[in-house]
Amino acid sequence: MTSRKIIIISVLILGAILGGAYWYFSNRVAGPPGIGEKFPGESRTSTGKPKPAVTAEEDIDTTPVFTPGSGATLPRLYELHKLPVAGAGFIETKNKKNVTTGIAARYIERGLGYVFETSLSTLASSRIVNETRPRISEALWGNNSKSVVIRSIDEKDGNMIKTQILNIGAPIISFAKSTTTETTQSSFLKTEVIFLPNSIPFAATSEDSADKLFYLENNSDGSVGSVSTFKNSGVSKIFTSSFTEWLPQFVNERLVTINTKPSAKVAGHLFFVDTKTKSVTKILGNINGLTTQTSRDGKFVLYSETKSGRPELSVHDIAKNTPRSLSLQTLPEKCAWGRKNLSLVYCAVPQAMPSADYPDKWYQGIVSFSDDVWEINTTTLISRKIMSPKELGVSTLDIINPTLSSDDGYLLFVNKVSGTPWVYRITEAIPVKAVTSVSTATTTKTVVPPSAVTPDMKKLR
Numbered sequence: 001m002t003s004r005k006i007i008i009i010s011v012l013i014l015g016a017i018l019g020g021a022y023w024y025f026s027n028r029v030a031g032p033p034g035i036g037e038k039f040p041g042e043s044r045t046s047t048g049k050p051k052p053a054v055t056a057e058e059d060i061d062t063t064p065v066f067t068p069g070s071g072a073t074l075p076r077l078y079e080l081h082k083l084p085v086a087g088a089g090f091i092e093t094k095n096k097k098n099v100t101t102g103i104a105a106r107y108i109e110r111g112l113g114y115v116f117e118t119s120l121s122t123l124a125s126s127r128i129v130n131e132t133r134p135r136i137s138e139a140l141w142g143n144n145s146k147s148v149v150i151r152s153i154d155e156k157d158g159n160m161i162k163t164q165i166l167n168i169g170a171p172i173i174s175f176a177k178s179t180t181t182e183t184t185q186s187s188f189l190k191t192e193v194i195f196l197p198n199s200i201p202f203a204a205t206s207e208d209s210a211d212k213l214f215y216l217e218n219n220s221d222g223s224v225g226s227v228s229t230f231k232n233s234g235v236s237k238i239f240t241s242s243f244t245e246w247l248p249q250f251v252n253e254r255l256v257t258i259n260t261k262p263s264a265k266v267a268g269h270l271f272f273v274d275t276k277t278k279s280v281t282k283i284l285g286n287i288n289g290l291t292t293q294t295s296r297d298g299k300f301v302l303y304s305e306t307k308s309g310r311p312e313l314s315v316h317d318i319a320k321n322t323p324r325s326l327s328l329q330t331l332p333e334k335c336a337w338g339r340k341n342l343s344l345v346y347c348a349v350p351q352a353m354p355s356a357d358y359p360d361k362w363y364q365g366i367v368s369f370s371d372d373v374w375e376i377n378t379t380t381l382i383s384r385k386i387m388s389p390k391e392l393g394v395s396t397l398d399i400i401n402p403t404l405s406s407d408d409g410y411l412l413f414v415n416k417v418s419g420t421p422w423v424y425r426i427t428e429a430i431p432v433k434a435v436t437s438v439s440t441a442t443t444t445k446t447v448v449p450p451s452a453v454t455p456d457m458k459k460l461r
Contacts (some may be wrong), residue, residue, distance in 0.1 A: 001169065011176040057265045068124040076425045080118045082193055084110045084417035084419025086150065088412055089141025090405050091117070103405050104331045105412055106145045107421045110136050113150070115168065115189075120410055120423060129168060130188045142166075142205025142213055147230035149196075149203055149213060163203065165194035165217070165230050195234045204250040207296060214256050216242045225256070227275055247291075255298045259281075264306040265287045272298070282318060293332035297342050300378055302332045309355030313347070326376060328383065329353050331362070334371070336402040336411065343379045345428070346386075346411055348372070350397035369419055372394035373424065387424055397422065 066075050080088070088107035092100050105118045106128075113133025118125040118366050133150065140149040147167045154160045169190040196203075196215060201223075205217040218224075223246060225239030238256070245261035256273040258280075260266075268290025274283045284290065289306030299318050304311035313328045330349045338344035352371035361367040371386040390398045398416040403413070409427040414420065 004394060039455060058212050064267045070123055077394060078123060079424055080105055080421040081107060081116060082420060084112045084333045085414065085421050086136040087139030087141055088414060088421040089145040090412060091145035092406055100406060103410060105143065108136060108148060110419060128189045129191055131191060133154045137421055141207045143211050143230050144209045146285055161199050163196040165196065165232065167192040167230055181441065196232060200246055204248040206250045206253060208252045210253045212253060214248050214250045216246060238275055239246045249294060251298055254294060258292050261294050262291045262359055264360055291332050293335050295337045295342055296339060298351060302335055302345055304331050306358050310353055311358045324381065331359055334399055336404045337407050339404050339406050340408040343377055345376045345378060347374050347376060348402065348430050349374050368400045381433060
């Protein structure tokens with residue numbers, strides 16, 4: 001074989017390896033924390049490959065094309081990025097009177113770890129951090145998205161979970177141009193990396209934009225929960241337990257909730273932890289498949305219970321210690337509590353839901369949904385469907401990690417199937433279908449169309 005042929009073959013092999021590596025890094029998609037998975041939120045087969053998602057239906061994506069800066073009307077529903085991301089959050093700028101003057105979305109790619117920002121007033125995007133951090137499995141934004149907790153598996157170190165804090169600072173000048181197709185970025189932002197202990201199973205960032213995060217550590221005696229800043233300073237241990245399977249939510253500076261890791265056939269429990277007094281209070285218990293989402297003021301808990309193979313959504317009034325059914329079938333982790341109107345909650349509700357072990361099968365990627373978005377008033381129990389993706393030219397969305405902007409005007413989320421970030425503009429939304437409530441002397445129940453509760457299941461592919 002001539003030297004020229006050897007060079008050509010070597011170049012082809014190298015190209016195939018690099019191309020395969022880019023595809024692999026860019027397409028690792030994970031969902032919420034799963035049952036018995038190798039990493040919280042990452043569904044895998046025994047070979048280590050991500051499990052294929054089973055979609056509720058097979059459609060051609062007809063998402064309308066929009067070009068930022070073209071002068072066209074901004075779409076209400078928009079895919080912010082075409083590659084999978086590890087997480088997304090809002091960053092808001094305020095004037096001296098503490099009035100919000102601008103809202104943007106920040107997100108970090110799974111594959112190479114680049115950080116992007118999209119202005120929601122123009123939908124123009126730019127790469128703001130150009131440093132490579134490959135194979136990020138989870139990213140938790142906090143501190144008004146000036147900080148992000150990034151988590152990954154180090155396969156060279158026994159599949160150990162590595163957790164770091166990335167603090168994003170002021171601009172620096174760079175002559176390198178971004179390769180993003182959206183805009184050309186001539187400067188990038190400084191970053192500071194803070195290392196957290198290895199093998200943290202779960203973490204949560206404060207949802208009131210405070211400079212706080214909570215993380216769990218497991219040891220031979222059980223688990224320990226600590227609060228720290230994004231500089232990892234002022235670390236305070238506020239929770240200890242002999243049990244190690246916990247899912248946290250950092251509701252506000254004063255409240256962390258601890259939920260037992262859910263499974264359809266296991267009774268779950270929810271506890272409130274006061275970050276100041278370190279007191280622990282049991283709120284809910286003995287509920288199969290229990291998953292929860294607590295309102296920002298800590299007065300209500302949205303929760304689901306697995307009944308007849310489906311998750312039934314309810315709201316629990318903490319002060320009155322009373323549960324009320326919302327007559328919707330979905331999971332609380334597909335919901336986001338209002339920030340301006342604390343009694344409102346926005347939920348992704350599957351159009352069709354097969355009978356299965358929930359949340360297990362959905363966490364593991366065995367079942368996937370096609371969601372609509374509903375607005376629920378937890379005081380009046382009036383619900384209305386405000387968005388159906390198909391009516392906006394989008395085939396299907398399986399919504400995870402939803403979060404609201406401070407004015408309740410934007411809903412930011414990730415599509416579980418593709419791993420890409422999306423935004424829906426709620427402001428001035430015209431409801432697709434409104435639902436009124438019917439009250440009795442003892443209970444209040446929302447009347448929901450049958451299709452939203454027990455729809456016929458379309459054939460799974």
